Amino acid sequence: MVLIFINSSAQDSQNVKEISHSVYFTANTGLDDCLSSKLILQQINEASQNDQEASVVIVGNITPKGGYPPKKKARKETEEFLKERLMNPLEGFNGNIIYNPGVNEWNKEGHQNIDDMESFLQDNSEAEFWPNDGCPIEGEDLNDDVRLTMVDSQWFLEEWDKHPYINDKCEIKTREQFFIELKDELKDEQGKTIIVSIHHPVMSNTRHGFINKIAGFTEQSYQNPLRKELRDRLETLSRQFEDVIFVSGNDRNMQYIKDNNTPQIISGAMGKLQRSKPEGDKDFASKKPGFAKLNVYKDGSSVVEFYESAASGPQLLHSQYIKRERISEDEVSYHSKEDFESTYKASVYTEEEVNKSYPYKKMWGEHYRDIYGRQIEVPVLFLDTLPGNPIAINEGGGRQSRTLRLLDDNENEFSLREIRKSALRFIQANIQGHYIHDYMENTVAERIVQDFYTTAHPYAPFAVNDIMEDLDLYHANPKLYYVPKQKNIGIYNEDYGDKLYMLEEHVGDHNKEFEDFGNADGILSTSDLLLELRETKNIYVHEPTYIRARLADMLIGDWDRHQDQWRWAEFKENDSVKIYKPIPRDRDQAFSKYDGFMVRLLKFGFPEMRAFQTFESDIADVKWFNKAAYPLDKAFIRDATWPEWKEQVEFIQKNLNDEKIEAAFAALPEDTRDESIENIKKALKARRDNLEDIANRYYEFLVRYDVVTGTEEDDSFIITRKPNGVTQIKVEGGDGSEFRRSYSSSETKEIWVYGLEGEDDFKIEGKGNDLIKLKIVGGKNNDTYNFDNSRKTKTYDYKSKKNSFEKTGSKMLTDNYNINNYDPEKRNNSTNVFFPSIGFDPDAGFKMGVKNTYTTYGLARNPFTAKHSLSLNYFFATDGFSAEYTGEFAHIFPNWNLGLEAKYTSPNYTLNYFGTGNDSFYDEDQVDMDFNRVRIQQVSFTPSLIRENNRGSSFYLKGILESMEVAYNENEFVGQSFDENSELFEQQLYGGAEVYYRYFNQDNPSFPSRGMDFSLTTGYKASIDEHNNKFGYLKPSLGINYPLHSSGIATLATKVGGEMIFGDNYEFYHGATLGGNHSLRAYRNERFNGKAAFFHSTDIRVGLSKIRTNYIPLRFGLSAGYDYGRVWSEEPESDDWHNNYGGSFFINGFNALTANFGYYLGDDGNRFMFSLGFNF
Structure with missing residues (x-):
């Protein structure tokens, strides 16, 4: 029996309990430049001698930056470092020694070097390295009461396309499979205390700089989209089960956090220490070097103790009782x-x-x-x-x-x-x-x-x-x-x-x-x-x-x-x-x-x-x-x-x-x-x-598309094209197996052939006719391709590895993981989605329409193979009509999609014009809304190259072909501002190009408390008919959401944006404009028009209350907003800045959808607005 004192703030009184297992945690031994790691590990070692049953877990970053070198000659220095700083101080530890990979272990060769380092550590010590082989998860019983689940979070965060051989030795091949496996692990081990050891914390109170706090540019940033997905999914899974404790080491400090009954321990206080601040009543944070010890008791409860590693010995800084969540039989x-x-x-x-x-x-x-x-x-x-x-x-x-x-x-x-x-x-x-x-x-x-x-x-x-x-x-x-x-x-x-x-x-x-x-x-x-x-x-x-x-x-x-x-x-x-x-x-x-x-x-x-x-x-x-x-x-x-x-x-x-x-x-x-x-x-x-x-x-339906797979051995694929649309596929497996089947083009339209592992040989022979489409994916290792007939055949293989192409046709060489990896759940299919739509805008009035989207999912996806959307809308206030088509086709080049957009509007489609310049006049009491409406027929076609990733960035390069024709009406402002014979009222054709980049990352798009939305658009348009218009343009924009309270209940949202026109030959409908929901919110759309424009919008948003209704959980809130901006033109004009103020009432339903009702006042009067979500 082991006697311990439990802090009275966590427990009513002193308790005598039997410890089932003690686990020590630390991390970042590879980042330490002042030898504090040796002292910490030695003190852990000494403390373990008094334990009945113990383990020590080093939760990542056990190697210096750069990790375990890929070349054997370069490994000597790292191996000496590991022996001196890690292995020798723990020699004689009274229990299990377990290493968990972190960031440093994933260098350029990543999982391959992890495998080699694992062998070195296990050959030279009694330690275990889990998960092994560069895989994401491994669970082991420390005893009958305690389960240790090791997770490699850097595996999840890595850009897999940079690791062609990632997951080679792993049963788990996708991130979604990892979540399924973890859920099964937590479900199967209920009744035990489950310690999830993961380098990157699920919760953290570490203080970060302004940019890191809102942007999340790199995968190591706490707010990075991929890392946030990992955190959210893990916390959600843990709350579905009982007695789950997260232990992490990425942050270079010590912390205890408990949020929604899920404890998070952070013990990485080595190297250059980081500041943290406790948020909850029972949270703990320390910047002192040291380690954590978790005592798990027979009754399922636990106590975590945080120690400072002082020269005189470990000093207890804090202890926290963790109550068992599951009830007892009594x-x-x-x-x-x-x-x-x-x-x-x-x-x-x-x-x-x-x-x-x-x-x-x-x-x-x-x-x-x-x-x-x-x-x-x-x-x-x-x-x-x-x-x-x-x-x-x-x-x-x-x-x-x-x-x-x-x-x-x-x-x-x-x-x-x-x-x-x-x-x-x-x-x-x-x-x-x-x-x-x-x-x-x-x-x-x-x-x-x-x-x-x-x-x-x-x-x-x-x-x-x-x-x-x-x-x-x-x-x-x-x-x-x-x-x-x-x-x-x-x-x-x-x-x-x-x-x-x-x-x-x-x-x-x-x-x-x-x-x-x-x-x-x-x-x-x-x-x-x-x-x-x-x-x-x-x-x-x-x-x-x-x-x-x-x-x-x-x-x-x-x-x-x-x-x-x-x-x-x-x-x-x-x-x-x-x-x-x-x-x-x-x-x-x-x-x-x-x-x-x-x-x-x-x-x-x-x-x-x-x-x-x-x-x-x-x-x-x-x-x-x-x-x-x-x-x-x-x-x-x-x-x-x-x-x-x-x-x-x-x-x-x-x-x-x-x-x-x-x-x-x-x-x-x-x-x-x-x-x-x-x-x-x-x-x-x-x-x-x-x-x-x-x-x-x-x-x-089933045979319309088929999949043929090889083995992990060296396989031979012999494909024979025969008359009458017959294709025969014969696979002679390296394991001695054989597969042979004939397909008819009257039944089968496409076949995917996967070589998988091994050095595979692919041959196509025979001429045939009415051929079935073939997609051949070579897989790992050096494959050989010899096609006598390459019609209707496309080959996919790794760009970074050696292959032998003796005779082949169309091919895509790319390190794209999703293309080269065989996933049994991946299938050739399509979906069609039809939605009605309704909307309201004070200028355009009510809008009603429909949208139909047809999406196909083939072998090469990004994230689909092709998507076609057709939208039809009718605007009641103007009797205007619009039709828009958007198409996107994956991997026109590796990781680049081809986009196609086409738009048509009826002659009654409108935008607004109030004149050019910062002092354009408008009095809503003297004219009706139609007076400043401009009826314009637009026809456009814009092909583009698109590149996006799952880390928040998107980019496109777009070609532009458009036709604009303004209708003349002497009773409207545009008819009184321009001569009836002006070129403005003629059809004008433009050609041009546009480049766009956006970085978007918000913690919760429906009610963001942290985030950044940056975009930059630049382009050039010129007349391609008898007219002489030509101009360039630049449109920057930056929106930031910053929490005024750690809970996110109060948020400062601000956005700056503008536009500049380069050149003097352009029509007003291409001008830089302000007004409407996305800039000056009290003013009508396109209220100000000039050669340059700037605006700055700011909101303070406060969620007043979160209530559970009889329908869905709702959060009600208010916002106070202020906008200012102006335009510049060649016209004589003042230096006045236009501004407005107002606010909104918003209802957020279950963190998924926000209805925002706003009312803003400016010099032109007041304006009501409605939006789903926030515009910045």
Whole structure:
């Protein structure tokens, strides 16, 4: 037993507790120039001698700047540094020594040098280096109570295109996969204290300079967009689980922060120390050199201690008690068996939840709502009455379900899933940047999602296991029970129990010997199977069974078949060959009913909803219905052609007759067998009879595009072009495998061929005709290309590595990671989104229109392959009309997109003109708004080259071709200012070019408290007809958002901008203007027109209150604003500056959308404005 004193501010009194494990943390030993690192590490070493069980974690920057050199000759100095400053001071440490990579370890060669350094450290000490191989995450148990999850944050922040071999040895290939893996890690390790060691902190109170505080130019900046994404996602994930502690070392100080119950420890106080300031009541910050020690106790609580490393010994600066979040078993209550009969009547929803008005039902549909509110009688289950006495060991569940994992005395696992799904889980899964539970609970948004779940029949899926049995498919055996709160649920009684549940065998390796899982040799997840297929030879998916399982999905209407809905039974045929058969699971979406006109309407704007199709005799759209499973179909169905699909259709039709369908549903509880079940049975029989047509339509869609992959070994690809549109692909794998398939252009339009690892050989022979388009991606190492026929073929490979191009055609050599990396989730698809639009502007009046966007996603994306948008708008105040087309095409050159824009406006389309110069006159009491409107017809075409990145920068180079024609009207200002015969009223054609750069970074675009928006536009236009106009122009702009309070509740927003015209030959519609929502907000659009313009706008914005409404969480606020500006021209004019003042009332909904209502007063009068969001 170890006695410690717990600070009374954190704990009521002194406590005697047993320490489970002690962990020391420090970082930045490679940045230390004054040998303080040796002293700190020596003191850690000495302190550990008194610990029962300990570890030390160096959280990054263990090497000097430049990292571990790539060349062996240059490594001697760095290796001596590591021995002297790092390894020798820790020699004899009483426990585990663990190194975590930081910034310095990722030099030019990055992960390759990390791998070499890892070998050096482990060869010369007892230390571990995690994560290894330059991968992003690795978790290890320090003991039964403490889990250490190591994260390489620099991996996430690196520009992957600069590391051609990044992720070579990693299972995780994308940033999104990293978040999925981390979430699984946190979920699987619940019940332990989880220490997430990550170099860059998720929260920090380190003081930064002005530019670093608002701009975030580099990935090391705290406000960098990519780093902010990492912080937001990690904090959101941690709040979904309990007892997660972040420990970091990037900041060169010591801190303790607790925000929303998530503790953050920073211990990097070495080298040139950084100032920090505690913000919360219990926060801590110190600039003194030292280290942190975290004592984790047996009861799950912890104490973190911060020590200054003084010459006389470590001095305690601060200690903080961290309470265990999960309750203990002593704090929960539960029922006994005597409280219940053998059966119990219960419903999924309350009567109040299902009682909807007639208009609501018409809008959102009837669904199966009445069944959710119906009381049904089911058996009562106490877990200790089951064989093996299963107990709850962990929480599980996915995007919607709430599940307990059970373990019995025989080490078999079961899942206890609540029939009622969680709306909050679904919302959280779709809003990944911030935690929503505290804001969305008990709101209309939650209730709408909860009601939407009634589209799925709550009990019909219990008939599916009998259907799967008839179809000879592996399956679990779900049973419906009422499960009271009880002893075997343990600490989970707080959130589980006293509801309807489904109990079934967990589909996992613990239960591999279950007969209904095939008595397999093992059970794998889909991600593990995909990795096996890529890295291991002689691994095969049993295609006939998988096709039958997929046809069963279509048969029962289960569209939600993403990769986590599958497990795979492994069968070893001999010492080298493994066959995998599918085990489908989670049939929640079978037999769904999506009625109500809102669902149909939302499908126009949200393509993801097009998978939602009511269970009927047919599937209206097989493409969208199968969207979730489509990537798996491409990965696992390699050889099968239509005859194999048809064979499985016939198997299903033969083995699932009407009697078996009736028998399957007869097993449901009597209370559930109503008219809805009769309708389902009728539709199921009809769909079974129609299955061949459904399967054929999906097969035709599936083979329209295909993917062929090699292995990690040296492979030979022989592609033969044959007559009649036939293309044969033969792959002789370096592992001894062989793949051969012929494709017809009447079925298949495009094939992607991935070489993956190894030195691969690609050959194309034969002439053929009506050729299929080929995209060949060589992958890593030196590949050889020899194409006798390169028509309709494009090759992609790395620019920075050696390849042999003997004969080839079109190719793109680029180090773009997303192009060269094989991602099973990547698929060739397209979406079409249609949205109506409505808007208001005091000058243009009400605007109504539509916008249609068609986007394609092929192999080369940035971030799409092509996007086409068409907008049509009508302006009621002027009867004007506009049509705009915007197109963008990815990688016209590597990382450069081609943009195309075209615009047409009717002759009634307007802009404003009040005269030229700073003193132009306008009196709204003397003239109406039409007087200063100018009717102008515009036609333009602008091609461009576009380059953007995910770090806030965008750039384009644009060519310009435009036609401008002003209409003459003697009753308007323009007609009285210019002669009727002026060239102004003639059609004028212009040509020109424009260059644009923008850096945009805001912490929250809907209500920014920190950020920068800088843009610079310069260009030149000249007449290309008989007119003689020519001029250049420059438009700079800078907007800054700066917090006046650390919470972000009060913000200073300011923007300066202007325009300069170079040359005297230009028309007023090309002049530099001020006025409107984006400059002088009290003045009409284009109120002032000159040769140069300048403005400065400033707001002080204060969020007055944040409240939880019955609908969504809202923040109300006020802003006070002031603008000033002027124009310069050749006209005689004063030096007056025009100004206005005013303010706005804004409503921010859930940090996602802001409605801003403003009112501003100036010399011309006052003006109301409305905008979605803030204009700066």
